[in-house]
Amino acid sequence: MIVSLAGKGIAVEQPARGRPRSEAVERAIIEGTMKLLEDGVPLAEISIERIARTAGVGKATIYRRWSGKEELFVDVLRAAEPEDPERLPGTSMRDDLIVLLESLRQRGLANRDSAILHNVHAQMKTSPKIWAAYHNSVIAPRRRMGIEVLRRGQLNGELRADLDVELVNDIVVGPMLVRAILHPDAELPDDLAERIVDTLLAGLRPVSSPVA
Numbered sequence: 001m002i003v004s005l006a007g008k009g010i011a012v013e014q015p016a017r018g019r020p021r022s023e024a025v026e027r028a029i030i031e032g033t034m035k036l037l038e039d040g041v042p043l044a045e046i047s048i049e050r051i052a053r054t055a056g057v058g059k060a061t062i063y064r065r066w067s068g069k070e071e072l073f074v075d076v077l078r079a080a081e082p083e084d085p086e087r088l089p090g091t092s093m094r095d096d097l098i099v100l101l102e103s104l105r106q107r108g109l110a111n112r113d114s115a116i117l118h119n120v121h122a123q124m125k126t127s128p129k130i131w132a133a134y135h136n137s138v139i140a141p142r143r144r145m146g147i148e149v150l151r152r153g154q155l156n157g158e159l160r161a162d163l164d165v166e167l168v169n170d171i172v173v174g175p176m177l178v179r180a181i182l183h184p185d186a187e188l189p190d191d192l193a194e195r196i197v198d199t200l201l202a203g204l205r206p207v208s209s210p211v212a
Contacts, residue, residue: 026065033054033055036054048072077124098194105192108181159204159206163204
């Protein structure tokens with residue numbers, strides 16, 4: 001199910017669970033939460049009761065859709081962030097890695113352009129429950145996807161078989177994280193993902209593997 005945030009050009013895919021959902025109600029809840037964030041209300045002060053009042057719904061309506069505010073916050077953030085790629089090219093390990101890093105670059109740009117996202121991400125790390133929910137629902141699946149791409153690369157002979165793919169994933173993602181997240185003033189040129197991947201793969205390919 002896709003929920004569109006009116007006026008924001010944002011869409012979020014919600015997993016189907018339980019009874020069919022009302023898109024209008026979900027949109028009101030997500031937009032109500034976003035309004036509170038836009039008004040500068042700290043995450044710690046945003047309760048289900050406050051969200052319900054802002055969205056014009058009952059608390060039970062929210063709890064039928066989300067187990068608590070942590071789960072709801074994750075969906076709100078996912079709605080505000082650029083969408084993850086629905087699928088990878090699958091043409092080569094290099095191409096897949098570039099798509100994954102480009103997605104991270106786009107999230108970095110969005111975080112710079114949106115005061116709300118920047119503020120919420122900073123606050124989220126001080127809330128163990130919210131951070132855990134975001135990590136489990138968003139960050140961990142992204143990491144698993146990158147590791148799977150590298151494992152396929154080893155099987156296809158695109159990556160040395162003796163390498164620890166979890167460590168390699170960190171090495172691939174690290175430079176983009178440094179530029180996109182840790183150093184908000186660093187440049188994020190359009191070709192950055194491609195340059196990072198090609199620079200790293202030059203030393204990670206099997207010796208006999210031709211350069212793409």
